[in-house]
Amino acid sequence: MVQKQWYKGAVIYQVYPRSFQDSNNDGIGDLKGIINRIDYIKSLGVDAIWISPFFKSPMKDFGYDISDYRDIDPLFGDLNDFDELISQAHDRNIKIIIDQVLSHTSDQHQWFLDSRNNLTNDKADWYVWADAKEDGTAPNNWLSIFGGGAWQWEPRRGQYYLHNFLTEQPDLNFHNRDVRQAVLDNVEFWLKKGVDGFRLDAINFCYHDAQLRDNPAKPKEKRQGRGFSEDNPYAFQYHYHNNTQPENIEFMQDIRSLLNKYPGTVSLGEISSEDSLATMAEYTQGGDKLHMGYSFELLTNDCSSEYIRSTVQTLEQHMLEGWPCWAFSNHDVERVASRWSENDEINPKQCKMLTALLASLRGSVCMYQGEELGLGEANVAFDDLQDPYGITFWPSFKGRDGCRTPMPWEQIDTQYAGFSETKPWLPIDDAHKHQSVALQTTDSNSILNAYREFMIWRKKQPTLIEGDIEFIDTPEPILAFYRTLGAQKMLCMFNLSSQQLVINMALSITKEHTELSHHNAKFSNNQITFEPYACFYSQC
Incomplete structure (x- = not known):
C-alpha cells in the first residue's frame, strides 16, 4: 500500500506569533506563548501549525524583513524556546511549518551591508543592483507593492537596488549561484532543527528579468488588487518582468531536492502572479518542485458561488498533478468574517458554514488564528496603526493591522483579554472580547465548538481529505x-x-x-x- 502523504488534506493553523500569546508581558506574543497554548491548538483538531516569521529582524515589516535567518529575534525568545516548541508539538502529533522569506532580506542583513559598500566586495553581486539612466532616474518602471517605485538609490555604490516590497527589503540576486546556495543552506539549518516544512513567502519573486525590461501598462478596467489597495499604482502594470521568471522553476527543483533528504517535510508556496492559478499548477507539477501552492484567489471580496466554483475549477483544470491549499483569511487581508459578511455584521451561522466549505474543497486548508472564533476585522484607529502599508495608503486602505490584533483568550472583564498583562502592540477590539476562547468554550452553540466538532467529523471522511x-x-x-x-x-x-x-x-x-x-x-x-x-x- 502507498503510505498517505500527511500534508494532503491537512488542516494547517496559521499562528501570527506577535498576536497569539504574550508569555513575558511585553505586549508582544512569543514562542513560549505558543507553547503555553499548544493544547488549545491541539483541541482544534489541526494537523500542523504554520508560524509566521520569528527570526531576527528590525521589524520594519514585522519579521518579513530578516537580518539573520538562523537566529530568533529576542522579542520572540531564543533557539531553546524553538526546540521546546518543536518537541511539544511533535508530542501531540502536530507538525511545525515555518515561514521562509527567500526573495529578499532586511537592509540590515550583513549580506546587504557588505554588498552596498562598493562594486568589488565579495557580496557585490548578491543583490539586484543597476545603474541609473542617463538622466539619473531609476533603471526601469518597476513598482513596489507598498507604493511608489521599486528602486532605491544607494550613494555608497552609486547605483540603485531593487525592492519589490519596502525600501528596507532589498531583493536578492538569484541569478548568482552563490546566493542560491546560501539561501538553501539557511533553509537546511531549520530542517536540521526538526521542522516539518516551510511556507515560502512570495516564492515567485525570487528571480527578476536579467534584461530589466519595463513592465507594460495594464488597462484601467483590468486593474484589481489581491491583498492590496485598488488605487495602488502597483495594479497599473502587468508584472511580467519583476517576478515569476522561467529560471525560478529550477530553484523550485533545488528546494524539493533538499526537502527530499528529509523525508516527510513539505513546501507550501505563496504565489501572486498575473495568473496565480496557472503558476500554482506550474510550480507543483511533476513531483519535483513544490508540494503545495496557494494564492490570493479566495482572499477577495467576491464570495459568490459562481466565483468560488470558477476559481476552483480553473485550478483543477490546470493542476493535473500538484496539490492545492486553500484559505479564506490570513495575516495580509481583511478577515473573512467581515469581508464576506452581509450588512457588515458578523453572522455566527455564516462563520460555521465557511469553515465547513473551506475544509470540504479538494486540497489542504490554511486556517488563520481567530478564524475558529469568527473574529471580524478589528477597528484600528490611525494613531494606533503599526503597518507601514496602511499608514501610506490611509484612509482608502487601512493596511493589515485589522486582521493582526491579539487573540482574545479570557473573559470580557479581563483588560487585555488574557493575551498579556500589559498594553499590547495593537489594541484588542472590544467586539473580540465578546468572542473570547473562554466564553466560546462554555457555549455549546459557539463558533469555536462548531469548528471543533466539524474537524473531528472531517477526519473520519476520507473523501474530504483526498x-x-x-x-x-x-x-x-x-x-x-x-x-x-x-x-x-x-x-x-x-x-x-x-x-x-x-x-x-x-x-x-x-x-x-x-x-x-x-x-x-x-x-x-x-x-x-x-x-x-x-x-x-x-x-x-
Missing part, C-alpha cells in the same frame, strides 16, 4: 459538488446566503446517510430545504 471534486450546476447562491474517492462519493452543498432556500434534487439516500452530517438543511420528497448559511452532506 477525494476528487466535481461541481454540480445549482442556482446562485447554492454551491454544490461531489467529492469522490474510489467507490466512495459524498455530496456537499452550501447555502451562501442569509435566505431560506429550497432546491429540487432527486437523491437516493437513506436516513442513516442524511444524518451523517448536515447543518440546518433537510431532505424530503426530492427537495432540500436550506436554512440561512446551511450545509448539507450526504453519502451517495
